[in-house]
Amino acid sequence: MGYAGVAAEARASVKSVPLIDLHAQYISIKTEIDAAIAAVIAKSAFIRGPHVEAFEEHFAGAIGAKHCVSCGNGTDALYIAMRALGLQAGDEVITSAHSWIATAETITQAGGKVVFCDTDKDTFTIDVKRLADLITPRTVGIIPVHLYGQPADMDPILALAERHGLWVIEDCAQAHLAKYKGRTVGTFGAAATFSFYPSKNLGAIGDAGAIVTNDAALARQMATFSRHGGLTKGEHEIEGINSRLDGLQAAVLSVKLEHLPSWTRIRQAVASAYDQGLASFSEITRPVIAASRQHVYHLYVIRHDHRDALANHLQARGVQTGLHYPVALPFLEAYAYLGHGPDDFPNAFHNQSRILSLPMYPEMSDAQRAHVIGAIGDFCARKPK
Numbered sequence: 133m134g135y136a137g138v139a140a141e142a143r144a145s146v147k148s149v150p151l152i153d154l155h156a157q158y159i160s161i162k163t164e165i166d167a168a169i170a171a172v173i174a175k176s177a178f179i180r181g182p183h184v185e186a187f188e189e190h191f192a193g194a195i196g197a198k199h200c201v202s203c204g205n206g207t208d209a210l211y212i213a214m215r216a217l218g219l220q221a222g223d224e225v226i227t228s229a230h231s232w233i234a235t236a237e238t239i240t241q242a243g244g245k246v247v248f249c250d251t252d253k254d255t256f257t258i259d260v261k262r263l264a265d266l267i268t269p270r271t272v273g274i275i276p277v278h279l280y281g282q283p284a285d286m287d288p289i290l291a292l293a294e295r296h297g298l299w300v301i302e303d304c305a306q307a308h309l310a311k312y313k314g315r316t317v318g319t320f321g322a323a324a325t326f327s328f329y330p331s332k333n334l335g336a337i338g339d340a341g342a343i344v345t346n347d348a349a350l351a352r353q354m355a356t357f358s359r360h361g362g363l364t365k366g367e368h369e370i371e372g373i374n375s376r377l378d379g380l381q382a383a384v385l386s387v388k389l390e391h392l393p394s395w396t397r398i399r400q401a402v403a404s405a406y407d408q409g410l411a412s413f414s415e416i417t418r419p420v421i422a423a424s425r426q427h428v429y430h431l432y433v434i435r436h437d438h439r440d441a442l443a444n445h446l447q448a449r450g451v452q453t454g455l456h457y458p459v460a461l462p463f464l465e466a467y468a469y470l471g472h473g474p475d476d477f478p479n480a481f482h483n484q485s486r487i488l489s490l491p492m493y494p495e496m497s498d499a500q501r502a503h504v505i506g507a508i509g510d511f512c513a514r515k516p517k
């Protein structure tokens with residue numbers, strides 16, 4: 133159901149639509165969440181312990197990976213994975229020009245050199261046609277990002293990586309349960325990193341993250357590094373960092389993990405209703421899904437040539453929107469030292485001023501969605517041509 137099929141009175145009753153509604157999610161599973169939190173507090177199992185171990189096992193199972201190493205957040209997950217893979221000073225790592233800064237800044241923090249690759253204009257994922265040209269004798273790895281919840285084109289990435297002896301870390305922060313050629317993302321590379329930031333498809337009640345892998349030795353190395361360099365109290369094989377998942381987050385995440393498959397299906401249904409409702413507005417570019425990908429719609433991102441005017445119009449109609457992200461990574465001040473210009477990343481540059489994230493969350497009502505579509509329709513109808 134798109135715009136039509138929702139009674140006018142129901143639409144008229146909607147005053148505002150947030151980008152995401154975490155309170156509505158909490159209310160929908162309040163009893164389970166409250167019980168899980170109480171159980172952790174009753175046992176004082178605050179750092180690691182049975183809740184963390186149980187979540188690691190469940191999450192690895194949900195992704196189809198052999199091992200899950202939980203940690204403090206999705207940024208640490210990237211850093212830990214790269215350190216455990218043995219990144220050396222000056223090693224080059226290729227990643228997407230269109231992502232959250234965590235994907236790139238951790239390369240530098242781990243001692244590497246960031247090499248940006250432009251994105252495919254329509255899917256926003258790393259442009260596999262441009263990857264080969266970026267490989268040098270110093271390249272050690274590739275970090276594709278399954279941006280917004282759509283998998284990157286993994287087959288050519290893996291083929292190239294194998295040919296050049298490179299590792300691949302999938303940045304799955306926005307793509308829990310997304311599928312590429314029928315297989316859940318997170319099992320394609322040497323390791324895959326996840327964020328459980330509260331607004332993510334699987335979100336904690338604070339910061340949380342994890343890395344999954346099928347490689348037992350790598351899992352051990354990552355766990356060791358993230359826990360001060362030792363898995364046994366008093367023993368430190370190496371110097372590490374402190375990045376641990378706490379019991380409260382783990383218990384909440386285990387509850388939410390049970391709901392994730394149905395929440396994902398609802399996100400996909402909301403997206404197809406948006407697709408249908410927006411189809412007649414020719415100036416709106418809807419999300420483009422490449423063949424053999426299952427998008428999980430962490431974000432539903434449209435494009436419009438007058439994006440800011442559309443966003444302002446929607447705000448005036450009570451519709452909250454977002455920009456993910458307003459400036460592509462190579463054009464941020466943080467990367468000015470690389471000296472890049474728009475011509476180096478034409479697709480990322482083209483998209484950064486056109487993208488607009490619409491409200492997307494499983495608890496969204498039909499009337500709220502119809503309100504968003506109606507407000508966009510009004511904008512398209514009145515915009516001077």
Ligand SMILES: Cc1ncc(COP(=O)(O)O)c(C=O)c1O
Pocket residue numbers: 205206207208231232234235277303305306326327328329339340341
């Ligand atoms: C693509 C991507 N990578 C990495 C991260 C980092 O995750 P966290 O915020 O949990 O550190 C995020 C989170 O926003 C992300 O969207």
